[in-house]
Amino acid sequence: MLNFEESEYQTRLQKVKERMNELGIRVLLVTDPANMNYLTGYDGWSFYVHQLVIVLIDQEQPIWVGRGQDANGAKVTTWLDSDHIRAYTDDYVHSTLKHPMDYVATILQENGYGEASIGVEMDSYYFTAKCLESLKHDLPKAAFQDANLLVNWVRLVKSNQEIEYMKKATQIVKNVMQTAMNAVQIGVRECDVAAKVYHAQMTGTEDFGGDYPAIVPLMPSGERTSTPHLTWTDRRYKHGDLVILELAGCYKRYHAPLARTMILGEAPQKVKDLSRVVIEGISAALDFIKPGVTCAEIERVWKKSIEKSGFIKDSRIGYSMGLNYPPDWGEHTASIRPGDKTVLQPNMTFHMIPGIWQEDYGVEISEPFRVTEQGCELFVDFSRQLLVK
Amino acid sequence: MLNFEESEYQTRLQKVKERMNELGIRVLLVTDPANMNYLTGYDGWSFYVHQLVIVLIDQEQPIWVGRGQDANGAKVTTWLDSDHIRAYTDDYVHSTLKHPMDYVATILQENGYGEASIGVEMDSYYFTAKCLESLKHDLPKAAFQDANLLVNWVRLVKSNQEIEYMKKATQIVKNVMQTAMNAVQIGVRECDVAAKVYHAQMTGTEDFGGDYPAIVPLMPSGERTSTPHLTWTDRRYKHGDLVILELAGCYKRYHAPLARTMILGEAPQKVKDLSRVVIEGISAALDFIKPGVTCAEIERVWKKSIEKSGFIKDSRIGYSMGLNYPPDWGEHTASIRPGDKTVLQPNMTFHMIPGIWQEDYGVEISEPFRVTEQGCELFVDFSRQLLVK
Numbered sequence: 001m002l003n004f005e006e007s008e009y010q011t012r013l014q015k016v017k018e019r020m021n022e023l024g025i026r027v028l029l030v031t032d033p034a035n036m037n038y039l040t041g042y043d044g045w046s047f048y049v050h051q052l053v054i055v056l057i058d059q060e061q062p063i064w065v066g067r068g069q070d071a072n073g074a075k076v077t078t079w080l081d082s083d084h085i086r087a088y089t090d091d092y093v094h095s096t097l098k099h100p101m102d103y104v105a106t107i108l109q110e111n112g113y114g115e116a117s118i119g120v121e122m123d124s125y126y127f128t129a130k131c132l133e134s135l136k137h138d139l140p141k142a143a144f145q146d147a148n149l150l151v152n153w154v155r156l157v158k159s160n161q162e163i164e165y166m167k168k169a170t171q172i173v174k175n176v177m178q179t180a181m182n183a184v185q186i187g188v189r190e191c192d193v194a195a196k197v198y199h200a201q202m203t204g205t206e207d208f209g210g211d212y213p214a215i216v217p218l219m220p221s222g223e224r225t226s227t228p229h230l231t232w233t234d235r236r237y238k239h240g241d242l243v244i245l246e247l248a249g250c251y252k253r254y255h256a257p258l259a260r261t262m263i264l265g266e267a268p269q270k271v272k273d274l275s276r277v278v279i280e281g282i283s284a285a286l287d288f289i290k291p292g293v294t295c296a297e298i299e300r301v302w303k304k305s306i307e308k309s310g311f312i313k314d315s316r317i318g319y320s321m322g323l324n325y326p327p328d329w330g331e332h333t334a335s336i337r338p339g340d341k342t343v344l345q346p347n348m349t350f351h352m353i354p355g356i357w358q359e360d361y362g363v364e365i366s367e368p369f370r371v372t373e374q375g376c377e378l379f380v381d382f383s384r385q386l387l388v389k
Numbered sequence: 390m391l392n393f394e395e396s397e398y399q400t401r402l403q404k405v406k407e408r409m410n411e412l413g414i415r416v417l418l419v420t421d422p423a424n425m426n427y428l429t430g431y432d433g434w435s436f437y438v439h440q441l442v443i444v445l446i447d448q449e450q451p452i453w454v455g456r457g458q459d460a461n462g463a464k465v466t467t468w469l470d471s472d473h474i475r476a477y478t479d480d481y482v483h484s485t486l487k488h489p490m491d492y493v494a495t496i497l498q499e500n501g502y503g504e505a506s507i508g509v510e511m512d513s514y515y516f517t518a519k520c521l522e523s524l525k526h527d528l529p530k531a532a533f534q535d536a537n538l539l540v541n542w543v544r545l546v547k548s549n550q551e552i553e554y555m556k557k558a559t560q561i562v563k564n565v566m567q568t569a570m571n572a573v574q575i576g577v578r579e580c581d582v583a584a585k586v587y588h589a590q591m592t593g594t595e596d597f598g599g600d601y602p603a604i605v606p607l608m609p610s611g612e613r614t615s616t617p618h619l620t621w622t623d624r625r626y627k628h629g630d631l632v633i634l635e636l637a638g639c640y641k642r643y644h645a646p647l648a649r650t651m652i653l654g655e656a657p658q659k660v661k662d663l664s665r666v667v668i669e670g671i672s673a674a675l676d677f678i679k680p681g682v683t684c685a686e687i688e689r690v691w692k693k694s695i696e697k698s699g700f701i702k703d704s705r706i707g708y709s710m711g712l713n714y715p716p717d718w719g720e721h722t723a724s725i726r727p728g729d730k731t732v733l734q735p736n737m738t739f740h741m742i743p744g745i746w747q748e749d750y751g752v753e754i755s756e757p758f759r760v761t762e763q764g765c766e767l768f769v770d771f772s773r774q775l776l777v778k
Contacts, residue, residue, distance in 0.1 A: 044618040045605055048514075048717035069704055069746055072616035090704035091728075094721045099512075123488075123519035125437075130512035130537065132521075148519065191591050191598025198587035202580050202621075209580025209623030216434055216601045227461035229433040232591075234598030315458055315479035326715045328437035332483045339480075357458055 002041050003252045004161055006079045013039055013055065013062065015154045020057055025119035025145055027108060028055040029135075030062075031127040033325040035151035037253060040064055040080055044073040047126055047325065049093050050100035056111060065104055067093060101131050105138035114139050119147025125327065152333050156320055158347045162254060163370060166322060166349060169256035170368070170379040172210045172249025176200040177258055180219070180245050181387055186264050190221060190232035197247055204251070213248035213255060214329040220244050225261075225362040228355055240265045244364045246353075248329060254322055255329040256379050257351050259366035262387035274311060274363045275386040278354055281305040282367060282384065285317070285336075285352060289369070289376040295340035302336075302354060317354035321368070344371045349379075391430050392641045393550055395468045402428055402444065402451065404543045409446055414508035414534055416497060417444040418524075419451075420516040422714040424540035426642060429453055429469055433462040436515055436714065438482050439489035445500060454493055456482060490520050494527035503528050508536025514716065541722045545709055547736045551643060552759060555711060555738060558645035559757070559768040561599045561638025565589040566647055569608070569634050570776055575653050579610060579621035586636055593640070602637035602644060603718040609633050614650075614751040617744055629654045633753045635742075637718060643711055644718040645768050646740050648755035651776035663700060663745060663752045664775040670694040670743055671756060671773065674706070674725075678758070678765040684729035691725075691743060700745055707741035710757070733760045738768075 002009075016039065020028055030053040036042045039062055040053055051066035061084045064074045071087035074080065088103040108114050118135070121127045136144065158166070179200040183193040197217045204210035220230040221243045228246065237243070246259040263271060284305035285298050302317050316337035319330040329351075334342035336352060353366035363386070368379040391398075405428065409417055419442040425431045428451055429442055440455035450473045453463045460476035463469065477492040497503050507524070510516045525533065547555070568589040572582040586606045593599035609619040610632045617635065626632070635648040652660060673694040674687050684707075691706050705726035708719040718740075723731035725741060742755035752775070757768040 043620075044616070045607060045620060045716070046618040048604070048719070067704075069617055069744070072746065072748075073613075073619055076613055076616065076619070090726070093705065094708075094719070094724060120518065122522065123517045125514045125517060127518055128512045128514060129509065129516055129518050129521035130535075132518035133511065146519075189598055191593060194598075195588040195591035198591055199584040202584035202587055204580055204623065209578055209583075209621070212583075212605045212620065215437070218434060224462075224465055227433070227465065228458055229435040230462055230465070231432075231434060231601065232598070234593065315456075316482065319483070327434070330437070330483070335483060337479070355458070357461065359461075 001076060002079055004041070008159060008161065009039065009041065009079055012154060016055060016151055017057060019150055019154065020055070020119065023119065023145065023147065024117055025147055026057045026116040027113045027118040028147055028150065029104070029118060029120050030055060030151055031121050032124045032151065033126065034323050038151060038155055038323060040078040042074055043077045043253065044070055046070040046073065050131065052104065054104070054107065056113060063107065065107065099130060099134040101134035102138055105135060108139065115141040117143040117145055119145050119150060122146040122148045124148065149333055152331050155322060155331055156333050156348055157345055158322055158349055162322060163347060165252050165254035166256055166379060168208055168251040169249040169254050172201060172204050172251060173247060173256045173258045174380060174382060176247050176249055177245065177260060177382060180247060181262060184237060184243050184262060184264070184389070186239055187236050189234050189236050190219065191234045194219065194232045201249060208251065211250040211253060213250040214324040214326045215248065218244070218246040223360045226357050226360050228357065228362070228364060237264055242271060242361055244362060246364055246366070253324065255324060256368050257321065257329055257366065258368060258380055258382065259353055259355065259364040260387065261363045261365060262389055264389055267386060267388055271361060271363065272386065273309070274356060275365065277306050277309040277311050278356060278363055278365050279384050281354055282352060282365060286367065286369065286376060289344065289371065290374060291344050291346055291371060293344055295334050295336045295342045296338055298336050299338055311356055313354055313356050318350050318352035320348060321351045322349050346371050346373050390465065391468055397548060397550065398428065398430065398468055401543060405444060405540055406446055408539055408543065409444070409508065412508065412534065412536065413506055414536055415446045415505040416502045416507040417536055417539065418493070418507060418509050419444060419540055420510050421513045421540065422515065423712050427540060427544055427712060429467040431463055432466045432642065433459055435459040435462065439520065441493065443493070443496065445502060452496065454496065488519060488523040490523035491527055494524060497528065504530040506532040506534055508534050508539060511535040511537045513537065538722055541720050544711060544720055545722050545737055546734055547711055547738055551711060552736060554640050554643035555645055555768060557597055557640040558638040558643050561590060561593050561640060562636060562645045562647045563769060563771060565636050565638055566634065566649060566771060569636060570651060573626060573632050573651060573653070573778070575628055576625050578623050578625050579608065580623045583608065583621045590638060597640065600639040600642060602639040603713040603715045604637065607633070607635040612749045615746050615749050617746065617751070617753060626653055631660060631750055633751060635753055642713065644713060645757050646710065646718055646755065647757060647769055647771065648742055648744065648753040649771070649776065650752045650754060651778055653778055656775060656777055660750060660752065661775065662698070664754065666695050666698040666700050667743055667745060667752055667754050668773050671741060671754060674741060675756065675758065675765060678733065678760065679763060680733050680735055680760060682733055684723050684725045684731045685727055687725050688727055702743055702745050706743035707739050709737060710740045711738050735760050735762050
């Protein structure tokens with residue numbers, strides 16, 4: 001049932017422990033669902049209640065902690081022995097009287113870590129302000145350290161098996177994007193296109209099925225293309241509509257996201273111009289990519305490319321991605337933007353998405369890619385041109 | 390474009406301010422995306438970066454704060470004037486140098502609330518430990534108060550318009566469940582059923598389209614029915630498989646969730662027994678419901694009903710639900726369980742879902758319902774029986 005050899009999980013854990021050692025952390029509380037999955041294999045939609053994985057520096061196996069009814073899910077999906085799966089009773093759920101972190105504190109005390117230095121993911125959704133307050137209250141002698149993104153940074157360079165999964169996600173997203181482009185037509189409802197997109201995402205290919213992406217289909221149309229994160233309505237597409245499609249394929253929680261822009265009817269000159277600028281900028285940036293360059297340097301190449309056009313892009317043009325759960329497929333580590341000194345290495349994987357949004361329209365064209373030994377490899381082979389339909 | 394009359398948003402805001410006054414809170418920071426939507430209409434998949442709505446006790450309009458590229462989304466979806474839409478620059482996003490709450494602190498200072506009593510949603514995903522730490526650092530003279538679930542409790546009793554939206558979601562979920570039951574067959578892949586489920590969720594009806602539910606299709610099969618929150622694989626269903634389907638319809642972010650259980654082939658006696666017990670328990674509990682009774686009393690009726698069977702249910706049997714975003718359609722307020730003293734009132738809406746999970750199988754059968762003047766009204770009319778196929 002495991003998606004990876006147990007040895008791969010062990011290697012990941014080892015890297016995490018090395019980092020913990022460097023930071024003087026003896027306990028790491030891993031609340032990000034992607035990080036939990038990365039270290040243990042755990043896969044379930046149970047992150048709407050508090051749950052986590054505890055990494056103890058001198059114990060071989062992490063401890064999964066979650067709600068009683070999810071413990072069987074941990075038994076089914078992780079490589080952990082059942083005595084490393086600990087469940088709290090249901091009266092901890094959405095309670096004002098007790099907090100699941102009280103239970104976590106008890107486990108830490110039991111294991112002799114009640115006064116240890118404890119790393120927490122300070123800015124992870126799912127590690128709320130209340131989580132920290134409860135832990136501090138329960139373990140007044142512990143020393144809490146910000147270990148935000150510690151595991152995320154370990155995730156940055158992918159294993160070959162992870163790349164294989166992302167390539168499968170890629171096969172899915174090609175179908176998904178083509179399905180969406182075929183479905184968007186004058187008179188068709190946006191929701192009916194969303195339905196077909198989802199269908200293609202889950203049915204995957206004949207050889208393997210798809211998983212739910214960490215972000216729903218983003219498909220603003222008309223003036224709503226002036227902003228990237230709107231979904232769909234039941235409005236019918238009409239002549240002249242500009243349509244942005246940011247969609248993903250997902251396989252075993254690994255993502256291949258892709259954005260394209262299309263228009264129903266003749267494109268206004270400004271849209272053609274913006275598309276051309278974005279496409280040229282992407283090409284220039286991709287040509288530059290190879291191990292050893294930094295994220296900031298890539299962004300400079302992009303900026304230089306679009307400079308003459310007069311268009312301004314004031315947000316990052318890409319980010320590291322791979323394994324994830326809602327609400328984001330981005331890893332929150334390396335970003336392709338000014339100041340990011342991350343040095344590229346083979347098997348880092350990014351989504352380059354230099355969307356530009358104006359007051360009443362926008363264009364998004366993207367490429368997910370993998371850094372190789374010599375340069376970079378695109379995951380997807382799909383025309384970047386503005387589709388005029 | 391608004392889903393509700395502006396006056397309805399005003400009424401909601403007024404109720405929130407009354408509660409703030411009772412608690413001596415002058416500023417409320419609303420980070421829960423459902424609460425943001427409830428007060429302003431904001432609807433976008435942008436909650437993977439920090440964003441919030443600031444309610445100032447003596448200002449008419451709340452202030453939306455989010456990322457630059459999402460500001461147009463706020464202009465399109467909310468009733469707020471554009472000077473109440475404030476956006477931070479992209480260098481705040483996933484940065485280790487600055488935090489979006491620094492920007493929020495500046496806005497509070499500008500408005501003269503830098504030393505006020507500030508209510509925060511302490512245990513809301515999306516209000517991380519780092520959010521609170523940043524705010525405390527930036528506003529050392531402010532007094533922070535736990536205002537967790539303040540808005541959620543205001544959401545508990547629905548307006549008639551909200552009920553209408555839930556009824557539309559109900560029409561969708563009926564199709565969705567029937568589609569799933571038709572699709573689950575020996576030899577079919579689970580992912581292909583998921584694909585059809587999603588398709589039915591988004592395409593909705595001829596008259597209106599569907600929205601994405603806050604929880605993905607939960608559809609464990611075989612031994613995986615021993616736990617509720619597993620999704621699907623690309624395994625093919627085989628003879629004898631027990632299949633749990635927990636699915637929702639969603640309309641304008643309002644939900645109608647529904648769970649049913651089916652089996653491919655003859656049901657073992659233990660499964661038949663468990664289904665019967667759950668169905669009897671649901672009937673008994675529903676018959677008891679009317680305004681004035683408490684959630685805890687409903688649970689007692691359920692417990693009494695199943696007592697003789699020998700089966701044990703040690704988790705809550707339902708919760709308030711309605712408007713929501715991932716990761717949960719539950720509202721985290723009233724739960725149907727021991728100790729919950731919430732007194733039912735008309736137009737409260739719940740999902741009664743007394744799932745029971747054994748070591749290697751489980752049964753889930755649920756009913757979403759609305760409390761009426763005299764009793765309760767089921768949203769969905771759909772046979773509760775174990776479907777033997």
